[in-house]
Amino acid sequence: MRVLGIDPGLRRTGFGLVSLESGQQRWVASGTIHTGEGSTAERLGRIVEGIDELIRAYQPDEAAVEEVFVNVNPRSTLLLGQARGAAIAALALHKLPVHEYAALQIKQSIAGHGRAAKAQVQFMVQRLLLLEGSPTADAADALACALYHLQSRKLGALQALGYGRGRLLTQKKR
Numbered sequence: 001m002r003v004l005g006i007d008p009g010l011r012r013t014g015f016g017l018v019s020l021e022s023g024q025q026r027w028v029a030s031g032t033i034h035t036g037e038g039s040t041a042e043r044l045g046r047i048v049e050g051i052d053e054l055i056r057a058y059q060p061d062e063a064a065v066e067e068v069f070v071n072v073n074p075r076s077t078l079l080l081g082q083a084r085g086a087a088i089a090a091l092a093l094h095k096l097p098v099h100e101y102a103a104l105q106i107k108q109s110i111a112g113h114g115r116a117a118k119a120q121v122q123f124m125v126q127r128l129l130l131l132e133g134s135p136t137a138d139a140a141d142a143l144a145c146a147l148y149h150l151q152s153r154k155l156g157a158l159q160a161l162g163y164g165r166g167r168l169l170t171q172k173k174r
Contacts, residue, residue: 001153002028004060004096005146006051007138008068008084011035013047014138017058018129018146025150027129029058030139040079044086051090063091064099064149066106066141099149103141109151110144 007014013035017028033050035043054060068084071077091098104114110128111120122140126133128147135143 001062001150002058002060003146003149004051004054004058004063004091005142005144005149006063006065006087006091007141007145008047008066008080008087009138010040010043010047010079010083012138013050013083013087014136014140014142015051015054016125016135016139016143016146017054017060018143018150020150025129025147027131027143029054030135030143032136032138040082044082047083047086048090051087052093055091055094055096060096062097062099062149064101064145065091066145067100067102069103099152101145101148101152106141106144106148109148 001020003018003020005014005016005018011034013033014030015033016030019026019028033047035046065084065088068077068081071080088098107116107121108114110116111124113120116124118137118140121144122134122137125131125135125140125143125147129143134140
């Protein structure tokens with residue numbers, strides 16, 4: 001299983017690919033799609049092109065995208081939503097299943113606190129994936145999103161077996 005995590009942004013869109021091999025989470029690739037200068041449409045196009053290249057190069061099975069948070073500045077929130085929409089459209093063109101998660105959920109799971117600072121997320125992602133160096137903040141957020149998705153899948157599998165929601169599987173009495 002290979003998951004592409006996306007941390008959308010109009011200037012910088014973080015990406016992170018994580019695989020699950022023999023029960024172990026492994027780093028595949030990560031980085032940032034820089035959109036540079038130009039109109040909003042041109043920058044959105046660069047996000048779509050960048051994600052298209054990633055999908056063609058790494059062949060992920062699923063994608064996980066961080067949800068938009070409501071910003072104090074409505075214009076910033078709108079631009080972030082457009083970047084997110086461009087990313088999701090690129091994923092949808094490749095028929096990838098897309099899973100969406102709130103930043104608070106991701107940070108709680110990865111760093112132990114829903115309002116963890118970017119440096120804390122970077123530190124934990126580096127430790128969880130046994131990386132030699134710290135990923136950039138955008139790449140770390142994307143990797144955290146992919147890791148959270150893998151954890152959610154594991155939890156779903158355990159729940160399907162009867163664990164969680166106040167129930168535990170018990171052995172039959174003889």
